[in-house]
Amino acid sequence: MQLELRIEKLVQGGEGFARLPDGRACFVQGALAGEFCRVELTRDKKDFAHGKLVKILERSPDRETPRCANYNKCGGCSLQHLSAEKQALYYESVSRENFRRLAHADLPENFKIHMGPAWGYRNRARVVISRAKDGKVRYGFRMQKSNGIIPFANCPVLTPAVNEFLKANASKIYEESVQNAKRPPRNFELDVNVFDNGNGKVSYYYKGMPAADFEKKAVSVVEIAGKKIRSDASVFFQSNLSLLPELVYAVQNAVDEGIASGEASDAWLIDLFSGVGFFAAILKDKFKKITTVERDDGCLKHAKENLSGGGNVENVSAPAEDWLAKNVVDCPATLIVDPPRTGLPPSALDAIVKSSVNRVIYVSCDPVTLARDFTKFREAGFCLKKAEGFAFYPQTPHLEMLFVLSR
Ligand SMILES: C[S@@+](CC[C@H](N)C(=O)[O-])C[C@H]1O[C@@H](n2cnc3c(N)ncnc32)[C@H](O)[C@@H]1O
Incomplete structure (x- = not known):
């Protein structure tokens, strides 16, 4: 069935959102906010529908011709039809809306998106x-x-x-x-x-x-x-080297502010989901003791080398939840967590809120699990001090986020 629909906005995942005549939501891949489109319904469910863009009847001024011949085929860069400047606005508005919907809370007024080069960035x-x-x-x-x-x-x-x-x-x-x-x-x-x-x-x-x-x-x-x-090349490493320094500086600032405020201390840095010890290696000189915890064994040798040169450093190869279950954090340590898309394992989150940690620097690659974890931190008395977005993957709907939580 084909319908003519007005796209109200873009939503999580980069799809256009429209209302069907019966009020149900309809998600249309490739359509932009404000556009009037002919849409073929491809999935017709009780509460919502998905549609395929057949023809744009009124075109958005923000529309661009996709640069890649594989647009719509490889599934990788589904936002290419939106100009790079407007992608920044998209990331901000969708993050705000998501957070309101999923966590029933507002991102801070000064929440901003860091943007790097729109093309040729992925290393x-x-x-x-x-x-x-x-x-x-x-x-x-x-x-x-x-x-x-x-x-x-x-x-x-x-x-x-x-x-x-x-x-x-x-x-x-x-x-x-x-x-x-x-x-x-x-x-x-x-x-x-x-x-x-x-x-x-x-x-x-x-x-x-x-x-x-x-x-x-x-x-x-x-x-x-x-x-x-x-x-x-066999283990995780960040994929946007042009923008990575901005994330690093934001994490450094969050660490410095934590120590200066007394919410955290320089006695112990715990870097969970640490990969090759990336954040800990950069922050090493600020701390008396450092622990990195990473599940992928392939990272251990690198983490040891990246944090070599003296100091009280332990590089642990274990799931973060297992390390937290066996180790008591009984001082207001500085804690960085950078979990995969699935977010924090529930037992890891429980252990953190039961520990003496009062400030968490949370780097996330998935806004949905971040919002889920935030609600649990909030129940344990944490509030959101700071939020920043990092457009590590322009042309795609994915956004990296930094949250600073404290209690
Ligand atoms: C998003 S990456 C962050 C890595 C590192 N912070 C960096 O910036 O390079 C997430 C890392 O968590 C690791 N990981 C996944 N699940 C884990 C778990 N349960 N415990 C510890 N590490 C885990 C992955 O192997 C990966 O290296």
Whole structure:
């Protein structure tokens, strides 16, 4: 069924929101606020519907022609039709609305979005390399809801260095993995992580890479805020090096303010979900004792090195919830948490609110779990002191957030 609808606003996920004649909400991918569109209903549920944009009858002045040939195919950059300046407004308004809806609270008046370059920013990616029937090696992104691959020659959000690297090396990496795995060079698909350190080196990793190659091919050093951080392409690292210093400075400020106010102290920094010890390494000199906790064993060696050079430092390889269950935090330590999309495991959150921690610096990549966790912190007496947004993934609806909570 087709309908003509006026799009009221953009919502979480970047879809346009309209009301059907019967009052139900209808979400339309690719439509912009204010536009009048012909929409084909693709999912018709009791309380809401989804629609496909068929024709724009009245066009928004904020609309742009998508830059990428794979727009609407790869599922990665679904906001390309919105101008970069308006993306900043989108991030702000959707964050405010989400938080009101999910946490029944307002983000602070001064909540702002940090924006970096709109294109060519992404320094880290997972691509799939395969050999087609014609014998040619191709690479692309795996589609989100299927196993299919969307090939690309140049992805406009990847850094130029990653694009150049793939052009020059995809075939070589494929052959190398065939030889290493001693498997016939048939049509298998090789998942490869690629990582640009922002300073001329692109490293890579695939499962089955010989241990002897790892140091040379996968390991890399990144310089952020004057600090050299060692990592490798097999583990988590932040994906937007241009904007990362702004997040680092915001975290540094939050730490300094906490210590100055007495809500936290310089006696102990606890960096949970620490990856390679990224935040702790940058903040190291401010603290008498440091603990980093990370579940991925691959990070441990790097964390040790990134925090080497003396001091009272322990790098723990364990789930954060397990570490919290076994260790008593009985002083107002400075706590940074940077969990994955799923947010804080419930037992970790419980342990934090029962501890002597009075200030939490929460870095989040998912506004929904952040709002959920915030409500639990609020029940335990915490309030939201500060909130900032970081547009780490322009052209997509994803936003990184920093919350400072205190009680
Ligand atoms: C968003 S990343 C943050 C990493 C680090 N703070 C950084 O900026 O590089 C989340 C990290 O949490 C780790 N992780 C996921 N679940 C965990 C858990 N239950 N306990 C500890 N670490 C976990 C992941 O391996 C990943 O390195």
